[in-house]
Amino acid sequence: MSEKPNFNADAEKIAQEILRKVDAESDYRTLRGFAAKLVAAIAITFSVFQLYTAAEGALDAMIQRSIHLSFALCLIFLLYPARKSWSRESIHPIDIVFSILGAAVPLYIPAFYQQLVERAGTVTTLDYIIGLVGILLVLEAVRRVVGPPMVIIASLFIIYALFGRQMPGPLAHRGVDLPGLVQHQFFTTEGIFGIPIGVSSQFIFLFILLGAFLEKTGLGQLFIDLANAIAGWAAGGPAKVAVISSALEGTVSGSSVANTAGSGSFTIPMMKSLGYRPEFAGAVEAVASTGGQIMPPIMGAAAFLMVEFIGVPYLRIIQAAVIPALLYYFGVWTQVHFEAKKLGLRGMKREELPKLGIILKERGHLLIPLIALIYLLATGRTPMKAALFAIMLVILSSMLRKNTRISFSDIVKGLEQGARSALGVVAATACAGIIVGVVTQTGLGLKLGSTLVDLANQNLFLTLFFTMITSLILGMGVPTTANYVITSTIAAPALIMMNVPVLAAHMFAFYFGIIADVTPPVALAAFVGAGIAKANPFRTGIEASKLAIAAFLVPYVFVYHPSMLLINVTAADIIEIVITSIIGIIGVGSAVSGYFLTHQSILERIIFFAGGVLMVTPGIETDLVGLGLLIAGYFIQKQKVKKGLLEIPPKVNSGGVA
Structure with a gap:
C-alpha cells in the first residue's frame, strides 16, 4: 500500500480549517x-x-x-x-x-x-x-x-x-x-413532508450511509492510488490524478466542497510540487470534485429528486447523464494536459508510483459493492434496495483481506458518521419542501415560468440564459439539492413551455445548480481549493470557470439537441455524438488553454474554439464546418512548429520548476 507524501498532513489540517469557515x-x-x-x-x-x-x-x-x-x-x-x-x-x-x-x-x-x-x-x-x-x-x-x-x-x-x-x-x-x-x-405531503424529504428518507440517506461505510474501508485512498497508477506518470500527472480520483470519489460523495477538501489535501500540494500554479492546482481539484455530482451512477442527492419530480426510472437519468458527464471530465482533463505541455511539466517518476496490478490484488475487492450497485440499478432494482444491498456488500467484501477488514467498532462508527453526514441534506430538503409547498399552494411555478418566457420574448436562448443565471445565483448560498428543487419548480416549467423535453429541462437546471460551486463571485469549492493551495480565491474561481467550460456549453447543446441525452437515438447516433464531442472538447480546451502543438495566437484560439463548439453541437453540417476549422487550426499550429515559432517552456523536472 502506498504512503501519502509528507506534505499531506499540513494540507489536511488547512482543509479542515477552511471547511469550518466556508461550509x-x-x-x-x-x-x-x-x-x-x-x-x-x-x-x-x-x-x-x-x-x-x-x-x-x-x-x-x-x-x-x-x-x-x-x-x-x-x-x-x-x-x-x-x-x-x-x-x-x-x-x-x-x-x-x-x-x-x-x-x-x-x-x-x-x-x-x-x-x-x-x-x-x-x-x-x-x-x-x-x-x-x-x-x-x-x-x-x-x-x-x-x-x-x-x-x-x-x-x-x-x-x-x-x-x-x-x-x-x-x-x-x-x-x-x-x-x-x-x-x-406541516400536515400534508405538499410542504415540509413533501417529495424532497421523502426522497431523503428513502434514498439519499442510504447512499450517504453507503459512502460512510466505503470510507471506512479505505476506498478513497484506493481511488487515488488507482488514478496515480494510471496517469501519475503522464505530463501533468498529479493534475490528471486529481481529475480521475475525484470523478471516482464523486460516485459516492454528494458534496463538492467536502470532496475538494478530502482529496484536495493530497492532490493540490502534489500539483504545486511539480510546477502548477497555485490557482490552477486549486481550480483543478475544485472542478473535478464538483463534477462528481453529475457523474453516474449516484450523481449526488438531486438525481433521486429528479426521479420523483419527472417520473422517470433512475436508470434513465443515469443513461442521460453519461455523455455530458464524460464530456465534463474530458474537458477538464484536456485543459490539464495542455497546461502541462505549455509549462513543460512532466509527471512523477514511475518508481514513485503504486503498481496497478498490486493495487488491484491487494484492494481491488473493495470495488465489488460499487460494481454490484451499478448492476442492481441497471437491472431495475429500486435505489433503496440497491443501496441496502451495497451496504451489506461493503462489510462482507472488506472481510476478504486482513488489511481492509473493518471491525465492529468501524461499523458502529460508520452508522454514526452516516447519520451525521445526512443532517445537512435532511434540513435542506425539509426547507425546500416549504418552497415547493408555497409554489403548489399559490400556483407560483406557472406564474414565474410564464413571466420568464415573456421576459425572454419567447426566445429559447434567452430563456435558457435567464435560467442559467437563476441557478448560478441560487447556488451561491443554497445546497445543490435545494437549488435543484427551486430551479426545477420555477425555471424548468418555462423551458417545458417552449417545448424542451422534460428530462432536458430538468438536467439543464441541475447542471447549473452544481456549477455554481465553481463560479465566482461565490464559488465555495474553488475557495476551499484556493485555501489549500494558498492561492487567491477569486483567481482560483476564474481558473475553475475556465476549466469547467464544458459544463457551460454542454447543457445548451443537449437542450437544442436532446440526442446527447440519448433521447430517440440509435447506436450509430451515440457513436457519432461521442466521437465528434470528444474532438470538439479538445478544440475548446486548447482554445481556453491557449495551447495545442504550441502557443496559440488570438485568431488561432478563436478558430479552435469555434470549431470545437460546432463539433460538440450534434448535426452533420455543424460537424463538417467544425472539423474544417479544427483541421485548419492544426495545420497553422504545425507550420508554426516547423518554423520554430514557439515559446520555450521553463525547464521542469519531477520536483517542480527548475
Missing part, C-alpha cells in the same frame, strides 16, 4: 464524555431506523418522513450551536431545549396520525401551534447547518404566500392565511 455543515461541535455518547447513540439509532425501513419496507409517507425529520432536528440542535461564539465542546442549555422540541414536534404526526387523518384538513388550535413551531424549527435548523441564504429564500416564499394578494401584475394570487399555510406546510 456551515462542517462547523459542528466536538463533544466528549456523556454528550458525545448521547449524540452517537441518537445518530446510530437514526441509521438503524433507516436500514430497518429499507429492509422491511418504508412506513406510511407522513410517518416515515416525520420520524426522519425528528432524528435530524434533534441531532442538528445538539451538534450545531445557535451562535458562533458558543462553545464547540459543550452543549448550551438553550440548544438542549431546541433539541427536545426538534425531536418531539415532528413526532406529533405519528403519535396522533389517526386523528389527523380523520380530521382531513381541519386544523385545531394545538395542530396550529405544533405546525407553526415545526416550521420555525426547520428554518432555524437550516440556518445552523446550511446557512442564512436558504432561510432568507424560504422566508421570502412564505411572505409571498401570506401577502401575495397585494403583489402587482401576474404574480398576484388570492392569498393564503397563516392557519391555511401551516396546515398545508
Whole structure:
C-alpha cells in the first residue's frame, strides 16, 4: 500500500480549517464524555431506523418522513450551536431545549396520525401551534447547518404566500392565511413532508450511509492510488490524478466542497510540487470534485429528486447523464494536459508510483459493492434496495483481506458518521419542501415560468440564459439539492413551455445548480481549493470557470439537441455524438488553454474554439464546418512548429520548476 507524501498532513489540517469557515455543515461541535455518547447513540439509532425501513419496507409517507425529520432536528440542535461564539465542546442549555422540541414536534404526526387523518384538513388550535413551531424549527435548523441564504429564500416564499394578494401584475394570487399555510406546510405531503424529504428518507440517506461505510474501508485512498497508477506518470500527472480520483470519489460523495477538501489535501500540494500554479492546482481539484455530482451512477442527492419530480426510472437519468458527464471530465482533463505541455511539466517518476496490478490484488475487492450497485440499478432494482444491498456488500467484501477488514467498532462508527453526514441534506430538503409547498399552494411555478418566457420574448436562448443565471445565483448560498428543487419548480416549467423535453429541462437546471460551486463571485469549492493551495480565491474561481467550460456549453447543446441525452437515438447516433464531442472538447480546451502543438495566437484560439463548439453541437453540417476549422487550426499550429515559432517552456523536472 502506498504512503501519502509528507506534505499531506499540513494540507489536511488547512482543509479542515477552511471547511469550518466556508461550509456551515462542517462547523459542528466536538463533544466528549456523556454528550458525545448521547449524540452517537441518537445518530446510530437514526441509521438503524433507516436500514430497518429499507429492509422491511418504508412506513406510511407522513410517518416515515416525520420520524426522519425528528432524528435530524434533534441531532442538528445538539451538534450545531445557535451562535458562533458558543462553545464547540459543550452543549448550551438553550440548544438542549431546541433539541427536545426538534425531536418531539415532528413526532406529533405519528403519535396522533389517526386523528389527523380523520380530521382531513381541519386544523385545531394545538395542530396550529405544533405546525407553526415545526416550521420555525426547520428554518432555524437550516440556518445552523446550511446557512442564512436558504432561510432568507424560504422566508421570502412564505411572505409571498401570506401577502401575495397585494403583489402587482401576474404574480398576484388570492392569498393564503397563516392557519391555511401551516396546515398545508406541516400536515400534508405538499410542504415540509413533501417529495424532497421523502426522497431523503428513502434514498439519499442510504447512499450517504453507503459512502460512510466505503470510507471506512479505505476506498478513497484506493481511488487515488488507482488514478496515480494510471496517469501519475503522464505530463501533468498529479493534475490528471486529481481529475480521475475525484470523478471516482464523486460516485459516492454528494458534496463538492467536502470532496475538494478530502482529496484536495493530497492532490493540490502534489500539483504545486511539480510546477502548477497555485490557482490552477486549486481550480483543478475544485472542478473535478464538483463534477462528481453529475457523474453516474449516484450523481449526488438531486438525481433521486429528479426521479420523483419527472417520473422517470433512475436508470434513465443515469443513461442521460453519461455523455455530458464524460464530456465534463474530458474537458477538464484536456485543459490539464495542455497546461502541462505549455509549462513543460512532466509527471512523477514511475518508481514513485503504486503498481496497478498490486493495487488491484491487494484492494481491488473493495470495488465489488460499487460494481454490484451499478448492476442492481441497471437491472431495475429500486435505489433503496440497491443501496441496502451495497451496504451489506461493503462489510462482507472488506472481510476478504486482513488489511481492509473493518471491525465492529468501524461499523458502529460508520452508522454514526452516516447519520451525521445526512443532517445537512435532511434540513435542506425539509426547507425546500416549504418552497415547493408555497409554489403548489399559490400556483407560483406557472406564474414565474410564464413571466420568464415573456421576459425572454419567447426566445429559447434567452430563456435558457435567464435560467442559467437563476441557478448560478441560487447556488451561491443554497445546497445543490435545494437549488435543484427551486430551479426545477420555477425555471424548468418555462423551458417545458417552449417545448424542451422534460428530462432536458430538468438536467439543464441541475447542471447549473452544481456549477455554481465553481463560479465566482461565490464559488465555495474553488475557495476551499484556493485555501489549500494558498492561492487567491477569486483567481482560483476564474481558473475553475475556465476549466469547467464544458459544463457551460454542454447543457445548451443537449437542450437544442436532446440526442446527447440519448433521447430517440440509435447506436450509430451515440457513436457519432461521442466521437465528434470528444474532438470538439479538445478544440475548446486548447482554445481556453491557449495551447495545442504550441502557443496559440488570438485568431488561432478563436478558430479552435469555434470549431470545437460546432463539433460538440450534434448535426452533420455543424460537424463538417467544425472539423474544417479544427483541421485548419492544426495545420497553422504545425507550420508554426516547423518554423520554430514557439515559446520555450521553463525547464521542469519531477520536483517542480527548475
